[in-house]
Amino acid sequence: MTQPLYLQIKHEILHRIQTGDLQPEDRIPSEHQLSKRFHVSRVTVQRAIRELVSEGLLRRIQGSGTFVTNFTHRFSLIEVRDVLEEIRRLGGEPTTEVLLHRRFTPPEDIQKLIEVEPETDVFHVALIQSMDGEPVAYEERFAIMEIYPDFLSQDFSKRSVFDYLASHSVLEDIENVVSAVLADKRMAAMLEIDPDEPCVRVRRRNWYQGQCVTLTRITYAGSRQVLASRYRPYESSANVGSHPALLRTVQNGLAKTGEV
Amino acid sequence: MTQPLYLQIKHEILHRIQTGDLQPEDRIPSEHQLSKRFHVSRVTVQRAIRELVSEGLLRRIQGSGTFVTNFTHRFSLIEVRDVLEEIRRLGGEPTTEVLLHRRFTPPEDIQKLIEVEPETDVFHVALIQSMDGEPVAYEERFAIMEIYPDFLSQDFSKRSVFDYLASHSVLEDIENVVSAVLADKRMAAMLEIDPDEPCVRVRRRNWYQGQCVTLTRITYAGSRQVLASRYRPYESSANVGSHPALLRTVQNGLAKTGEV
DNA sequence: CAGTGGTCTAGACCACGAT
DNA sequence: TCGTGGTCTAGACCACTGG
Numbered sequence: 001m002t003q004p005l006y007l008q009i010k011h012e013i014l015h016r017i018q019t020g021d022l023q024p025e026d027r028i029p030s031e032h033q034l035s036k037r038f039h040v041s042r043v044t045v046q047r048a049i050r051e052l053v054s055e056g057l058l059r060r061i062q063g064s065g066t067f068v069t070n071f072t073h074r075f076s077l078i079e080v081r082d083v084l085e086e087i088r089r090l091g092g093e094p095t096t097e098v099l100l101h102r103r104f105t106p107p108e109d110i111q112k113l114i115e116v117e118p119e120t121d122v123f124h125v126a127l128i129q130s131m132d133g134e135p136v137a138y139e140e141r142f143a144i145m146e147i148y149p150d151f152l153s154q155d156f157s158k159r160s161v162f163d164y165l166a167s168h169s170v171l172e173d174i175e176n177v178v179s180a181v182l183a184d185k186r187m188a189a190m191l192e193i194d195p196d197e198p199c200v201r202v203r204r205r206n207w208y209q210g211q212c213v214t215l216t217r218i219t220y221a222g223s224r225q226v227l228a229s230r231y232r233p234y235e236s237s238a239n240v241g242s243h244p245a246l247l248r249t250v251q252n253g254l255a256k257t258g259e260v
Numbered sequence: 261m262t263q264p265l266y267l268q269i270k271h272e273i274l275h276r277i278q279t280g281d282l283q284p285e286d287r288i289p290s291e292h293q294l295s296k297r298f299h300v301s302r303v304t305v306q307r308a309i310r311e312l313v314s315e316g317l318l319r320r321i322q323g324s325g326t327f328v329t330n331f332t333h334r335f336s337l338i339e340v341r342d343v344l345e346e347i348r349r350l351g352g353e354p355t356t357e358v359l360l361h362r363r364f365t366p367p368e369d370i371q372k373l374i375e376v377e378p379e380t381d382v383f384h385v386a387l388i389q390s391m392d393g394e395p396v397a398y399e400e401r402f403a404i405m406e407i408y409p410d411f412l413s414q415d416f417s418k419r420s421v422f423d424y425l426a427s428h429s430v431l432e433d434i435e436n437v438v439s440a441v442l443a444d445k446r447m448a449a450m451l452e453i454d455p456d457e458p459c460v461r462v463r464r465r466n467w468y469q470g471q472c473v474t475l476t477r478i479t480y481a482g483s484r485q486v487l488a489s490r491y492r493p494y495e496s497s498a499n500v501g502s503h504p505a506l507l508r509t510v511q512n513g514l515a516k517t518g519e520v
Numbered sequence: 521c522a523g524t525g526g527t528c529t530a531g532a533c534c535a536c537g538a539t
Numbered sequence: 540t541c542g543t544g545g546t547c548t549a550g551a552c553c554a555c556t557g558g
Contacts, residue, residue, distance in 0.1 A: 004527060030543060041529045043303070046544085054314055062544045063537035180440035180458035180482075198440035198458035222440075264546060290524060301548045306525085322525045323556035 005040050009048035012038075017057060017068055024070035028058065031066075080176055080202050082162040083129045083137045083218065092131035096157045099190075100126035103152060106142065113205065114142050115212040123151040125161055128190055135191045135221050141165070142215040147208070165206075165214055173207035183222060197222035265300050269308035272298075277317060277328055284330035288318065291326075340436060340462050342422040343389045343397045343478065352391035356417045359450075360386035363412060366402065373465065374402050375472040383411040385421055388450055395451045395481050401425070402475040407468070425466075425474055433467035443482060457482035 003011075016022040029037070034045045049066060052058040060066045087094040103121050111118060123143045129136050141161050143151060148168055156164070181201045188195040204216040263271075276282040289297070294305040309326060312318040320326045347354040363381050371378060383403045389396050401421050403411060407428055414424055441461045448455040464476040 006527080032542085041531090043530090043547095044528060047527090049544095060544060061537085062535065063542080065537095065543060178438060178460060180460045180480075182456075182458050196442075196456070198442050200438060200440045200460070220440075266546080292524085301550085303528095303549090304547060306527095307546090309525095320525065321556080322554065323523080325524060325556095 005038065006044050006047040006051075009034065009038055009040070009045060010051060013048065013052060014057070022068050024068050026068045027065040028068065080178075080204070080218075082160060083139065084160045084162065087129065087131040087136060090131070093133075095130045095133070096160075097128040097130070098125065098156050099128065100124060101152065101156065103145070110142055110215065113203075113212075114144065114215045116144060121145060123148060125151075125156055127156060127161070135193075137221060138187060138190055138219045140217045144211070144213050147213060169206070169208040169213055175205045177203045179203070181219065183219075187219060188222075191219070191221040193222035265298065266304050266307040266311075269294065269298055269300070269305060270311060273308065273312060274317070282328050284328050286328045287325040288328065340464070340478075342420060343399065344420045344422065347389065347391040347396060350391070353393075355390045355393070356420075357388045357390070358385065358416050359388065360384060361412065361416065363405070370402055370475065373463075373472075374404065374475045376404060381405060383408060385411075385416055387416060387421070397481060398447060398450055398479045400477045404471070404473050407473060429466070429468040429473055435465045437463045439463070441479065443479075447479060448482075451479070451481040453482035 013022070013028060022028060028034075028049075031042050031045045031049070034049075035042045038045070049058060049060070053060055053066075057069060058066050059069050084094050084096065102124050104124050105119060106114065106116075106122050106124070108118075110122075111120070114122060116122060123145060124141070126138070126140045128138055139161070143165060145151070148165065151164075154161075154164055179201050180198050183191065183193055183195060183197045183199050185195050187199070188197065191199075193199075199222050200220045202216075202218045202220075204214075204218075205212055206214045206216075273282070273288060282288060288294075288309075291302050291305045291309070295302045298305070309318060309320070313320055313326075317329060318326050319329050344354050344356065362384050364384050365379060366374065366376075366382050366384070368378075370382075371380070374382060376382060383405060384400070386398070386400045388398055399421070403425060405411070408425065411424075414421075416424070439461050440458050443451065443453055443455060443457045443459050445455050447459070448457065451459075453459075459482050460480045462476075462478045462480075464474075464478075465472055466474045466476075
């Protein structure tokens, strides 16, 4: 079971980076040199290098060379998934209770966030997502009317709002804002938590064809729920062989809060 | 200014996906068909397809074909960066006040999280990160002693802990947990916020060579700070031309909380 | 079996950067 | 000018999937 040549070259370079033999900003050997050293064609070397570039470890500069990036400064990523999908993934039984489902004139803060003119109606749905009968999140979604004409006739207790909205637009831009809020009495009652419990809130806005089309606000059920994720910044050489195609394998989940 | 052939093919496929001509789970034409249709070699077609695969829009199955993935179910990503770096990026003047910098025997919760045996000493540093004099986050870091021998002799008010830790290990695995907590009196005083203000907290654990090596707990200064990010799930065909190499361009920042 | 993707070659010409 | 990466060709053989 010999590995493809381009993977062998990739691992060789990765290994030299991991051992510190190649430092950030160092120039790696040229494609021509590598193809001679490994006795392979230049195309094969290029494939190895291109993959490392797309994985953020190398940077190519035409006419100048290929350099090691300072990948130690790479950030951590946290996923935010559809709550319903997440519940299913965890093997729970998801239920959705639709509290509001209407067309209305948004107050000024919402109107500004969703970037519509004052007095413009938008669609609005508010619901509670539960897992095995226990509330997980309170979700409010606003959508502009133009591209979701049949919004009001959907049954969101059966079909996920996420699903519905996603099917009507290919998103170009997504903004997420994570904050902490206190549950007021109403929120606490809905989520079955104590009033004044701190909750993680995610606000998301999506753009389609240059226009903000949806605004979502998800409030997770207090300290009972957190956003968790685990991933590999890049595949270490030991791992690449087993699943070469998977970079940044991300596992994510709602988790019960333990010690934080 | 004609585009490379592989990009033209990429855009053609992307366009067919975006217009709905190609639906999720559809099989796209074979490499052979595409190379005939566009009058290019198979290698060129492959490059277009491979890039779309790495961007998550296509899935290849050897012997069977290439299929459109259900990319609408892709999740949102939120970045968590080094606070200090973030402050600099925002053009602020970062300062670090080191509150604790020691070797100690961790309490049970910490000991379990960092996966060391009971009664094993670890390094510990606690500090306040400020931007232009205003506290942004309270940061606590724990590190195992084996791979950070000179931990105690570092001056963390000058060199970022993040920087120091990153320079000693190439991380294999990162876990992030985001939660909301209430600021107790001590925390509120340190962050100069009101007691009982809700704060976003990120706990991070890093693994290196199969072992948990660092544990970090960052508490952001109340509702004054949130985690924000904005990115493109994939480059739309209109954008690909301008910066073909950038997929998932992510911009992120600490932001003042407005309406959430 | 035929059709698909997976890998690879030995060239070629071009665009760009440094000198 | 020369060395770098950027793109491309017209084949080849292999491994896998499906009927």
